[in-house]
Every structure is written in C-alpha cells, then in structure tokens.
Amino acid sequence: MENLSTLIHLDYTLMIVGIGAALLGSVSGALGTYAVLRRQSLLGDAISHAALPGIAIAFLLTGSKTPLILVLGAAIAGWLGTLLIMSIVRLTRIKYDSALAIVLSTFFGFGLVLHTLIQRTGNANQAGLDTFLFGQAATILARDVLTIGILGGIALIVMLIFWKELKLLVFDEGFAASIGLPIRALDILLTSLLVIAIVLGLQAVGAVLMSAMLVAPAVAARQWTNRLRLMVFLAACFGALAGVSGTIISSTMSRIPTGPTIVLCATVVVGLSIAFAPNRGLVWNRIRQQRHRHGLKTAADGLLKQSQQRSE
Amino acid sequence: MHEHLDIQLIAIVTAVACALPGVFLVLRRMTLMSDAISHAILPGIVLAFFLTESLSSPLLILAAAGTGVLTVLFVELLQRTKLVKEDAAIGLTFPALFSIGVILISRFAGNVHLDMDAVLLGELAYAPLNRLQAFGSDLGPVSLYVMGTILVLNLIFILVFYKELKLVTFDASLAAALGFTPTLIHYGLMTLVSVTTVGAFDAVGSILVVALIAGPPATAYLMTDKLSRMLVLSAIIGSVNAVCGYWLASLFDVSIAGAIATMTLFIFGLVFLVVPNRGLIAIARRHARQKWEFAQTMLAIHLFNHEGLPEAAAESAIADLHEHLSWDPVFTTQVVKYALNNRYVSREEAQLVLTEQGRAIAQQALVQ
Amino acid sequence: MEAAEPKAIEVTDLTVAYQDKPVLWDIDLDVPPGVLLSIVGPNGAGKTTLIKAILGLVRPAAGNVLIYNKPYEVQRRIVGYVPQRGSVDWDFPTNVLDVVMMGRYGALGWVRRPGKSERELAMQALEKVGMEAYTTRQISQLSGGQQQRVFLARALVQDATVYLMDEPFQGVDATTERAIVTLLQELRANGKTVVVVHHDLQTVTDYFDWVMLLNIRRIASGPVNETFTPDNLRETYGGRLAFMKTDK
16 A cells, blocks of 8 residues: 555656646747747747846845746846847847857856855855756646746737737738837747746756757647647647656656756657658658659650650 | 966966857857857767766867767758758757767766766866876876867968968858868868867866857957957957956856856957947947938938929928928927038028038938 | 829938938938839839838938828828838748738737638738639748739738838749739729839839839939939939940
8 A cells, every 4th residue: 555655646746747847848839939930049048048147146136045036037137138139239240149159158157156156155055056957857846837837828828819919020020010010019028938938947957958948849840830820839739748758758767867858859759750740841752752753754754655656 | 376377377278279260150150059069069078988988088079079060960951951940950959969968977977977067067176187297297287288289270270271261251152163162161160169169178168168169259350350350359358358257266266167258248248338439339429429410411411402492492491490301399400500500501581501512511422 | 183182102301321321311202192103223222211111110310201191100001011022931830821811910900810801801812913722822832923922912901002012023923023013003093002112124114104213312203204214214323224225
C-alpha cells in the first residue's frame, strides 16, 4: 500500500510538472509564431538574457524571492532591452543583429555582476543563477501552475481579442496604418505579450534555451499549414507536446536535465515537420519533383511517338 | 600584483582577439552567428573533453572549431530549404546543439571537472592558475599563450586576406565576379570566429564572448568610416573595456567577465551619446540648428513656387502663412523674423516678398 | 461640372523630410473627383512618399492634405490603398480570400471578426479582378501579377471613393496589366478618383487622363494632353530622357 501511495504521489508531482510544462510550451509556442513571422526569432534570446539584471534588481530592491516580483523585474528588464535594441537600430547605423547581440550579452553581463554582488552579501545561493540559466521544470509546483495559467491565459486571450489587428500588423504594416490602426501601440502590445511568454518560460527551460521554445514550435507548425489560425494552434500544441514529453523523458531517466530535453523534443518535432509535412516537406517535394520529371518524360515520349507516327 | 597583471593581460589579449573578427561580423550583419557558434560548440567541447580529459588541449579547440563551422553550415542548409528563414534557422540550431552538450555533461561528466557555470560564464580569476612550466621555470599562464596564439592567427588572417575580406564584406557579388570565392573567405572567417570563441571560453564563457565580439566593433562603427581605422579602434576599445572591467570587478569584488560586459555596454552607451556627428547629442544639436535653416528654406521655396501666380497674394500673406504651411503660429512668426533678418524676404505691406538672395536659396535647394 | 465641386484630394505646400533630407519640397496638388491620375517621376522623386503623406503614414514638415475638404483621419473610410507589392512577406501563412477580407478590417472596427457579408464582398472583388478561382490559394503560390490582383481586390472591398495605388504595374504580366487598366477605367467611370504611382512613360497617355510630374517638387500637374509635354518631361527627368525625344 505504501508503495502505491508513493507511486500516486510521484505521479501527482509529475502531473503538475507536466501540466506546467504543457502550459508554458503552448503559450510560448503560440506567441512565438508572431516572432518567427516578423523575423524576430532571436529577439526572444535577447529578452530572456536581458531579464537577468531585472531579476537581480527586483531581488535587491524588495529582498523577496516571490516569483511574481522576480517575473515583474524580468519583464521590465526584458522590455528595456527590447527598447534599447529598437533605439540603436533607429538612431544609428548599427544593424539589428549587432544591436541585439550587444544588448543580449551586456545586459546579461550586468546581471551577472549584480548576481555576484547578491551572492557576496550571502542573500542568495548559486541555485538562483542555475535556475535562471537552465530553468527548473522539475520543481514546478501547483502554485506555479496557477501563475503560469493565469498570466499565460491572459496573454493568449489578449492575442485572440486583437487577432485581426495583430495579423494585419505582422502581414502588412503600411496598410494597417492606412486604415487607422495604431501601429506603435499594437507593436508594443505584441512585444509585451512576447515578454510575458518569455519570462514565464524562463522557469521551464531557462534563458539560454528560451529562444528555442519560441521558434521551434512555430517553425514546425508553419510546415503543416498555410493558415495563421492553424499555425498558432499547432504551434501551441507542439509546444505543449515538447513540454510534456521532455518532462516525462527527463523524469524517467536519471541525470537528464528537463530544459534541454524539452528543447530537443521540440527540435525533433521541427525535424519531422520539415521532412515529412505534406506540401512543403522535403520528402514531399522530392516525390513531387520526381513525378514532375516522370510526367515530363511521358509527355515527351508521347510527343515523340506522335511525330514518329506522323512521319510514317 | 603579479596576478593582477596576468589577468589583465589575458583579458586584453582575449578582447582584442575577439574584436578583430567581430569587425567583419558586425559589418556583414552576421553578429548573431557568433552567438550561435559560442553556444553550439558545446557538444564538440564535451566530446573532445571526454577524449582528452583536458580543457586546454589543442584537440579540444579543433573539435570545437569544427562544431562551430558545422553550425554555420547547418544554418545555411536549413535556410536553403526555403522552409525556414535565417533568423529562425539560427534560433533552432544553436539551442538544439547546446542542449545536446548540456545533456552529455550532466549524464556522463557528473563528477569530472567540467561544470556548466564555467562553460557559460567562464572565470577569468582562475585563468592565471593554470601555468605553463618548462625547464623548471614558470613561463606564465597557459591561457595567455592560447589566446596569444589565436590573436596572432587572427591578425595573420586579416592582414593576408585584408583586400579579399574588404571586398567580400562590402560587395560580395563583385568579389565573386573577380574570382575571390566569397564562400572560402566566409568559411575562413567563421573558422576563426569558432577558434576564437573556444579560446575565449575559459576566460569569459559562451554568453559574454558575444559582448567581446560585437561590442567594441559596434562602438568603433559609430566613430569611423574606414575599415582599417575601425579594426584599430575596436582593438583599443576592447582593451579599454577589459582593463576598466577588471578594475571595476576588483573594486566591487564581482564577476570579472560580467564587469567587462558591463563596461562594454557603458562605453558603447557613452559613445552612442557623445561621438561627434553620429552621437545622439550631435544629432539633437544638428536638428535644433537645422530646424530653423530648414524652415527658412521651406518658406523661401513656398514663396518662390507661388511667385507671379494668381494665388501669390493669398499664399504670401503674413497673417495666413501658418495656415498654408500648417505651422504653429508662434513658430511661423519666428521663422519670418529670422528670414527678414537674413534678408531672404522683405515685407511689402501685409505680404512677404522674396529677395534676390531668398530666390537664390530656393532655387539652389530645388536643384539639389 | 459644378463650379463649387470639392477637390477629391487637395495637397497644399507639403514638405516632407526624412531626418535632415528633404524628400518633397512644397508640393501643391489638386485632384478633381473622378479622374485617373498618374504620378510620374524619376527614381527617388518622392512618389511613394507623396502617397504615404496623403495617407498620413509620414508626418510632413509643413503643409496640408485634405480629402474632400476634410483631413485624412476623418476620411479614412473613403480612401483605399494599394501598397507596393514588395512591401509584404508573401510567405505569410494566409490565403487569397483572407487577404482580400483585410480590406474590410477598417470598416469592421476593433475586435469584430469578418463574417459572411465580408466574405461575399471579398468574393465579388475577386471576381472583378478575375481571381475567383484562387480563393483558397496560399499567397506565396501566386505569380506577381496574381499577387497584384489580390492587392487590388483588397482595395476594392474597401469600397472607397478615392484610391491610392503604389506601382500596381510593377512586375506584372501583360494580361494583368490590361486587366488592371480596365479596372481602373471602370472605377473612374463610377466616379471614383484614382491616383497611381507609375513608371512606364510610354503608357501614360493611353492609361490615364491626368498626370502629375514630380521630382522632389511638383513640375506640373493637370490633364495629360496639356501637361505631358516634352518640355515638362525634360524638366522632370533632366537629361536622362533621350529615348523620349526620338519618340516624339
């Protein structure tokens, strides 16, 4: 009986972790779609790294380790980083990639300085930084799931409310402006949603791998459909799938960290999609090319036969 | 004091070695490739480490550099399928490879001396501890020799292929037409970036190496137009960041690599603000100055365009000018005052009339 | 024509500068209702900027734009816009019908989704441009001409009175070009005003009844037969117009 109860308990923990990972995966998958479509796939990488000083400052100011406060700090720093990237691109001749690289690495470095400062005062342990870097999906609690569910749910609902406006913004900004949509405000909204997805996802996979959670589900989903609606839905599903399967694999095998496993699961989904998705996939394309070649050949043969018959 | 000097020397050599290839990455808009490479080489390092059990063996550097080049190749292959755009291809590739590296480490290297913090963050403070001994005497820290060699390699590559690099950077198609095979130069550069990244790993880790590669060249790019000057400036800025970062770190007893990155941001921000011509302050001042000049030219052209036409009287009435031009009335009054002072226009009753000088200004502006 | 008829578009003393560089100098342009006007000028003459300034997409340094006597912000609903085809990513995951329905977003307002009536309007517009067979086609699988027709259909469902089109003939096949011209003339016949940024000087007299010659400043504007003269063209293009002389 005791064995059974530990088993049930273990399953309960695993279930919570699984639900948490699934929620995180679906939120970042759905919102990552927009980042990929706007060719800002690596903005997520910058935001997630830039979040570190925000977390450190939030801790230094409040002395609290409440997830919500740290998430808030992360979000503000991520936001400032994005703003700085955009200003550098707008005001100087430095291009987007360099601006992004500078903000990503130097914000992170500044965060590291603050972190060592906190460490020295003996307020925090090393685990804090490791969590930030690699996430800690395995320790997600029911309380965290609630936070993720509420914040992520709000982000997704806002995305649905402004569905057609955001779609038009991403597809054709000029036209969107011409019919009177407030481009700036929508841009800020979309970036904010992305920031929410990222700071939530930090808990699961950490800063280093966060960009994969935004990019991989969306890229996989893009191969299966030509409709935005379906793409967002599929990306959410793939994100959830990667989250759950990564959690299960890492919990059943010893010494396999959760975050990287989730990322590898997402990468496998991308690989399969790129290879086998109908219409766009590589295998499909190969078959179509061969059929096309075959078709050309039969047509040519037919013509040849005709002309031979005629000449006879 | 000896230790202080060693660390600063290592920091400077590393910073310069990173900044030189970084110049070409910044100019070719490929900075993010260095971010990808620095993460993606992890599995290469881990595998080579299993084989050699040493973090500074040349084999390790070669293996990692190979993985770096493979990463570049893989990103390009993904792009070539036309199913994935470049940014997404990078965003897919490096986390996957990095994940493999992390899993390899935690699964098989649990107790071996290779921990994730060292890989990601590096620790410059430990760098001088591993010393090169020969003939019973201490020749200095190993990493100084490693980074020194890499720096010399980078210098040689850039000096030998300077002309080719320049051409490929600014006009890849012309370079191809002249038979310089941009691909070869491209992969040569990427190999260098990979080697440099691995070398810098020990000191600053895989995230902050990006600051060394992108920071100084981007800062220098704000200061000069000449490639050669940009290379020299990048090296100087990189060294300044390294030394200042080091002293900042010792002062507050914090992470040296982190402090160097912080200095990189600070110096970049400073230059961004104050550099002549391209800095924020210069731009703002120029705008303020040109605002009035530009407005007077606009006024002159406005009058010129309507000169001698039936509507001229209405268009040049001083009282209505602000309505025609949709300017703020106060602003309009000020512009008219300046234009009168400069004798671009003269007042004839309630109307403004162009002077010869004003007409010349309008014509000149329109011809440009 | 009535004497007091309002202008469809009235641009007065419009100057636009990007940072310190002037792109348009003191432009005046009156477009009467019901004309088909082409804006012609060399590269970098500010043609696209003029369209964008009329649409309020760039902020002018001076001057004013009125659509039927009122500012653009008020008149948005009666203005249709066809951006340059190259300005969007055609690999975006959407299909033809969906893009055309975007033309109704302005009328729909916030939050409301396009429904059955929008779908019907979109279908009608697609029939008008001869694209009704492609409704569910992914937009990346269209030819350049077909993409341009989709953009035109999107503008048509805006059901506007004034249309602004940025290079609708850019990179389209001959059939599409004919179809677009027919469509433009139909629009004019229905009393709409159409402003088109145009590149091909040879077809100006055939396709349009008004023309504006632009090169940073307005060289001339008015009915084609009065305005499209060798002198004006020479002034617009400078010395770069040798081929026209042999033509005339």
